[in-house]
Amino acid sequence: MTGKKLEIESLTKYYGKKENITKALNGISFQVVDSEFIGIMGSSGSGKTTLLNCISTASNPTGGRILLKGQDISKFTRKELENYRGRQMGYLFQNFELIDNMTAAENILLPAAIHNAGRMKHRLKELAVCLDIEDILGKFPSELSGGQKQRAAAARALLLNPEILLADEPTGALDSKNARLLMQKLSDLNREQKATILMVTHDANVASYCSRILFIQDGVIFHQLRKRVPAESRQEFYDRIIAVMAQLGGGSANVL
Numbered sequence: 001m002t003g004k005k006l007e008i009e010s011l012t013k014y015y016g017k018k019e020n021i022t023k024a025l026n027g028i029s030f031q032v033v034d035s036e037f038i039g040i041m042g043s044s045g046s047g048k049t050t051l052l053n054c055i056s057t058a059s060n061p062t063g064g065r066i067l068l069k070g071q072d073i074s075k076f077t078r079k080e081l082e083n084y085r086g087r088q089m090g091y092l093f094q095n096f097e098l099i100d101n102m103t104a105a106e107n108i109l110l111p112a113a114i115h116n117a118g119r120m121k122h123r124l125k126e127l128a129v130c131l132d133i134e135d136i137l138g139k140f141p142s143e144l145s146g147g148q149k150q151r152a153a154a155a156r157a158l159l160l161n162p163e164i165l166l167a168d169e170p171t172g173a174l175d176s177k178n179a180r181l182l183m184q185k186l187s188d189l190n191r192e193q194k195a196t197i198l199m200v201t202h203d204a205n206v207a208s209y210c211s212r213i214l215f216i217q218d219g220v221i222f223h224q225l226r227k228r229v230p231a232e233s234r235q236e237f238y239d240r241i242i243a244v245m246a247q248l249g250g251g252s253a254n255v256l
């Protein structure tokens with residue numbers, strides 16, 4: 001049975017005060033079940049990054065609740081919070097955030113060292129094979145292409161088998177070929193290792209790898225699309241995503 005992984009309940013996040021208030025999140029609610037691959041789309045300023053920041057606890061919401069497997073994350077003890085940030089959640093940044101003077105393998109293994117997770121040779125190998133980075137494990141970030149850096153960053157984010165992987169525009173700094181490769185790999189990890197992924201993207205092509213898309217506007221969900229099962233093609237899903245974008249933004253694929 002698929003369980004509820006994440007529940008977002010009437011979440012609000014306001015910036016500023018009174019006459020100068022920005023309601024970045026305005027009572028957004030949704031649920032993520034085990035092994036879902038969710039894309040979050042919306043125009044600039046619609047609240048996407050604020051949402052990920054609240055889920056990652058980088059930012060405190062103004063109101064509402066976030067539950068991880070039924071547990072309110074705002075009620076976590078210091079130890080639980082540490083565990084949540086370090087083990088239960090993985091984060092993939094647009095700009096990789098690898099440490100320059102460490103090799104790809106050392107970067108990937110960093111969470112295990114920080115969280116005393118013991119030896120992870122097998123897990124490293126498994127992820128390296130899946131993400132096609134076996135040959136570059138001994139190299140430093142300056143010796144890697146953008147695509148290789150992001151796949152190494154993905155391996156690091158997934159090393160400890162997090163409950164949820166948060167990704168904010170993970171293809172934003174990649175060319176289209178590397179973006180496609182990363183998305184193929186993330187979708188393999190989602191399917192084969194049941195990784196639950198929540199990803200912000202502006203790109204309909206990138207979003208077409210997801211199983212569900214939430215469209216956000218003014219801090220709430222105004223539309224969602226679910227990939228049809230058993231087998232809607234990526235092209236068909238892409239066409240439906242573009243249709244929603246066109247309806248909302250006047251026909252341009254770049255409006256969201």
Ligand SMILES: Nc1ncnc2c1ncn2[C@@H]1O[C@H](COP(=O)(O)OP(=O)(O)OP(=O)(O)O)[C@@H](O)[C@H]1O
Binds near residue numbers: 023042050
């Ligand atoms: N630290 C902050 N202080 C004040 N206002 C903020 C802050 N962070 C975000 N905002 C405002 O909150 C709203 C939502 O911002 P957010 O970064 O979540 O949007 P986004 O959908 O991720 O946009 P983009 O696609 O451009 O990255 C915007 O109006 C933004 O100006």
